[in-house]
Every structure is written in C-alpha cells, then in structure tokens.
Amino acid sequence: MSAFHTLLAKARRRFYSNTWQTIIVVFFIVFASVGLSIWLFWRSLYLPELKNHASYLASEIRLIDNARAKWQDDSDVLAWIEQESHLQIVRNPDDFPDVTDKLFVGSVTDILAAEVGADLGRSVQVYFKFKPVPKLWVQDSANADIWLSEPVTHYSQYSTGLLAGFIFGLPFLTLLTIFILVRGLNRPLRKLERAASDYISQGHATTLPTQAGPSEIRQVNTAFNRLFTTLSQAQKERTIMLAGISHDLRTPLTRMRLTAEMLPDEFFREGLVYDIEDMDAILEQFISFMKDGSDEPVRLTNLETIFKEIMVQFTGTRFIYESTLTEDVPVRPLSIKRLIINLVNNAIRYGEQPIHLNAYIKPSDTEGEHPTLIICVKDEGTGVADDQLERIMQPFERGETARTTQGSGLGLAIVSRIASLHQGTVQAINHPDGGLQVSVLIPLLTRAHDGSDDE
Structure with missing residues (x-):
C-alpha cells in the first residue's frame, strides 16, 4: 500500500508540474479558439443563410396558400406550382413526419420555424428528417391538413462527424504536438x-551530450560540462592544498611539542604544550571546515556503530545515549561522524556532562514526503542567550559564554555545512530542563550506493 501511495504522490507531483500546467492552459486556449471560430462561422455565415432560407420558405408557403385559395379545383395548376417551387405537398396523414429533432438539428429547425413564423405572422412547425432522403418538413398552422416537404441535399453535406473532428481533433492534435515538444525539451533538462544531483551526492557526474538535441540545450550542456570539470579540478587542488597545509604546519608543531616537553620549567612547559595542542585542534577544525565532503558517496550506514565508536573515542566522558534506529540510513558516513564529533566536542567544551545523544527517524507527516533522520546532542550547561542561537551557526561566531574558552568558532559551522550537504537543517534551542540542544534534521531522500561502482 505504501508503494502505491508513493507512486500516486509522484503522479500527482508530475501532474501538477509547471509543464503539465502549461500544456493544459494551451489546450484550453486552443479549445476556446476553436469554439470562437465556430461561433463566428455560425453568426457570420450559417445564421444569415438560415434566415435567407426561412424567407424563401415563407414566400413558397404564401404562393401555395394563394394557389390553394384560388385554384384549389385545378390540379394542373397545383402540380405546376409544386414542381416549380421544389416543394412537395403531402396530404396523406400516413406520410406525415413523426420525428423529434436531435439537439443540434433542433436548434437549427427552431430558428427556421421562428423566422418563418415571424414572416407569416403565425406559428409554423419545422422538422428535419435525414432518412431515407434528407428533407425539410414544414407545416403552416393555417393549413394543418398538409405538410410541405423540401429536399435539402445540400444541407446533408454538413457532416456532424467532420464538425466534431474539427472541434475535438484540432485541440487534441495541438495537445499532442505540445506534449511531444515539451517532452523533447524536458528529457535533456532531466x-x-x-x-x-549526482555531482552533489557523489562528487562527480556523467558527461552531458553536446552533439545532439536543440542548439540551446547543447550550449547549456557544454557550459555545465565545463562547470563540472572546473569544480572537479578545484576539488582536487583543494585536497592537495589541504594535505600540504596539514603536513607543512603539523611538522613544526610536532617539533615545538618535542622542544616544549624538554623545558625544565613545568609551569611554562604545560602552558606551551596546551597552546600547541590548541593550535593543532584549531588547525584540524580549519581543515575539517574546508573539507565539505561532497566527494564522499552516500551509503547505507549503521549509525549505532558510529555512535558507539564516538563514545569509545571520548573515553572518560559521561554519555546518555538513546536511539530507536532499527535500520541503516542513506548518509555520507565519514561526514556524519565528523558532524557528531563536532557536536560532542562543542557540548564538552562549552557545556557540562552528561552529554545526551539521541537519534531517531521521524515518519513523514503528509503523503509523498520523505522521512527525516533526527540527531540530537544536548549538554547540561547553562545554554546560550536566545539572541545568539542563530549567530553561533555562522563561521567564527561564538556565544558570549564561550569567549573565555579557546577555540576557532567553527564547530557548529562545520555541523551546519555537513547538514546542508545532506539537504538538512540544524536547530539550536535552550532545552527547558537546561543546557543547549542542537538537533540535525536530514531528509532521507538521497540514493545510497553499494560500492560496486567505487573507483
């Protein structure tokens, strides 16, 4: 059932996309244009023709009325009038029409009846009968004993099928054409x-075709291929630069550490060693901030294992760990581990123990949304002023209570950057029970890679 709901949600999102909205709007515009064309044809051509024919019928009826009044005993005269007027006088009740016009034909015959009646000054009935031969039947209320029949072969040339094909076929062909064109444009855009998306999630992307498709799409693909190449080259150069910085700076720091260990003054030695360790930690944070982790692929990861490794790494720190995770989640494992380590470091440095660790998956509230992975780290300190909660997420920004403590102010900025890499968010609040709680919310929407395509 959940799979069905997912497919239904995807279908709804596709139906309500801008592309389909555009297609539907254009379809209705074309449909309205066809309707307007038919209305103009009716008002400008067909309706005047009907009125002219109604005037002709009224004249014929007057002629027959006068003939019947003056020469009703002269069958030759009546036969001549009937022949010349192309109207057949039907006197046998068995031959009278017994029909009810359909909707469209009825609207036409009603117009004829109204026009003829207005011309004669009395009511007239008009019917149209298609079979066996198309005929127009007219009965004058002054001569209720007869019907007048007129062959209307030329009217039968108006095909209802052709008209329906024009009304519905033209918009359909337009819709089909638009669909094909939009599909042809959307395919390269997808x-x-x-x-x-692959570049964001994996750090690399396939080369887009530049030899096929519209020229505009080829130009865009060429520009994006250059962009991907430039970004990949910049990523490689940054990796080399970070490795060089780490090596070139840590080597003299190590020598300084060894020199400090041999100093005779214990107080001076401990202070210098502490400063060197702090410099090394700050350097590590700078390098960690520069490593955005975009080149790390998303994998199904067991967060329970990562939390246990971190708690072992921080031996001597009291933790309260709660988790309801029962399955692996698609994340960048090394980046998530750095995220949790930075949260724990921040809690230890600026808060008080025990450190509360909590991880769980929040189901989606509405159909079609993705579940959310939530990681919370809370300390037992005094918290942060409410007006500083947003500021401490920025690089090199620190709360007022942290200004007396050494550090670079990059810990939560690194957390925010890694969360953004997972299309997630970071929320910091002062917990009602005391202490600062930092929550990371990551939507579980990225694809996991099984490593079979690893390089």
Whole structure:
C-alpha cells in the first residue's frame, strides 16, 4: 500500500508540474479558439443563410396558400406550382413526419420555424428528417391538413462527424504536438538535473551530450560540462592544498611539542604544550571546515556503530545515549561522524556532562514526503542567550559564554555545512530542563550506493 501511495504522490507531483500546467492552459486556449471560430462561422455565415432560407420558405408557403385559395379545383395548376417551387405537398396523414429533432438539428429547425413564423405572422412547425432522403418538413398552422416537404441535399453535406473532428481533433492534435515538444525539451533538462544531483551526492557526474538535441540545450550542456570539470579540478587542488597545509604546519608543531616537553620549567612547559595542542585542534577544525565532503558517496550506514565508536573515542566522558534506529540510513558516513564529533566536542567544551545523544527517524507527516533522520546532542550547561542561537551557526561566531574558552568558532559551522550537504537543517534551542540542544534534521531522500561502482 505504501508503494502505491508513493507512486500516486509522484503522479500527482508530475501532474501538477509547471509543464503539465502549461500544456493544459494551451489546450484550453486552443479549445476556446476553436469554439470562437465556430461561433463566428455560425453568426457570420450559417445564421444569415438560415434566415435567407426561412424567407424563401415563407414566400413558397404564401404562393401555395394563394394557389390553394384560388385554384384549389385545378390540379394542373397545383402540380405546376409544386414542381416549380421544389416543394412537395403531402396530404396523406400516413406520410406525415413523426420525428423529434436531435439537439443540434433542433436548434437549427427552431430558428427556421421562428423566422418563418415571424414572416407569416403565425406559428409554423419545422422538422428535419435525414432518412431515407434528407428533407425539410414544414407545416403552416393555417393549413394543418398538409405538410410541405423540401429536399435539402445540400444541407446533408454538413457532416456532424467532420464538425466534431474539427472541434475535438484540432485541440487534441495541438495537445499532442505540445506534449511531444515539451517532452523533447524536458528529457535533456532531466538529464541535466540528474547530473547536477549526482555531482552533489557523489562528487562527480556523467558527461552531458553536446552533439545532439536543440542548439540551446547543447550550449547549456557544454557550459555545465565545463562547470563540472572546473569544480572537479578545484576539488582536487583543494585536497592537495589541504594535505600540504596539514603536513607543512603539523611538522613544526610536532617539533615545538618535542622542544616544549624538554623545558625544565613545568609551569611554562604545560602552558606551551596546551597552546600547541590548541593550535593543532584549531588547525584540524580549519581543515575539517574546508573539507565539505561532497566527494564522499552516500551509503547505507549503521549509525549505532558510529555512535558507539564516538563514545569509545571520548573515553572518560559521561554519555546518555538513546536511539530507536532499527535500520541503516542513506548518509555520507565519514561526514556524519565528523558532524557528531563536532557536536560532542562543542557540548564538552562549552557545556557540562552528561552529554545526551539521541537519534531517531521521524515518519513523514503528509503523503509523498520523505522521512527525516533526527540527531540530537544536548549538554547540561547553562545554554546560550536566545539572541545568539542563530549567530553561533555562522563561521567564527561564538556565544558570549564561550569567549573565555579557546577555540576557532567553527564547530557548529562545520555541523551546519555537513547538514546542508545532506539537504538538512540544524536547530539550536535552550532545552527547558537546561543546557543547549542542537538537533540535525536530514531528509532521507538521497540514493545510497553499494560500492560496486567505487573507483
């Protein structure tokens, strides 16, 4: 059932997309244009023709009325009038029409009856009968004993099927054409979107085709290929630079540490060693901040194992760990581990123990949304002023209570950057029970890779 709901949600999102909205709007515009064309045809051509024919019928009826009044005993005269007027006088009740016009034909015959009646000054009935031969039947209320029949072969040339085909076929063909054109444009755009998503999630993307498709799409693909190449090259150069910085700076720090250990003054030695360790920690935070982790693929990861490794790493720190995770989650494992370590470091440095660790998955509230992974780290300290909660997420920003403590102010900025890499958010609040609680919310929407495609 959940799979069905997911497919239904995808179908709804696709139906309500801008593309389909555009197609539907254009379809209704074309449909309205066809309707307007038919209305103009009716008002400008067909309706005047009906009125002219109604005037002709009224004249014929007057002629027959006068003939019947003056030469009712002269059958030759009546036969001649009937022949010349192309109207057949039907006197046998068995041959009278017994029909009810359909909707469209009825609207036409009603117009004829109204026009003829207005011309004659009395009521007239008009019917149209298609079979066996198309005929127009007219009965004058002054001559209720007869019907007048007129062959209307030329009217039968108006095909209802042709008219229906024009009304519905033209909008359908327009809709089909628009659909094909939009699909042809959307396909390369979806490839472009997929390539960008792959670059965000995996750190690399497939090369987009530049030899096929519209020239505008080829130009965009060429520009994006260059962009991906430039970003990949910048990523490689940054990795080399970080490795060089780490090596070139840590080597003299190590020598300074060894030199400090040999100093005879214990107080001076401990202070210098503490400063060197703090410099090394700050350097590590700078390097960690520069490593955005975008080149790390998303994998199904057991967060329970990561939490246990971190608690072992911080031996001597009291933790209260709660988790309801029962399955692996698609994240970048090394980046998530750095995120949790930075949260724990921040809690230890600026808060008080025990450190509360909590992880769980929040189901989606509405159909079609993704579940959310929530990681919470809380300390037992005094918290942060409410007006500083947003500021401490920025690089090099620290709360007032942290200004007396050494550090670079990058811990929560690193957390925020890693969360953004997972399309997540970070929320910091002062817990009602005391202490600062930092929550990381990550939507579980990225694809996991099984490592079979690893390089």
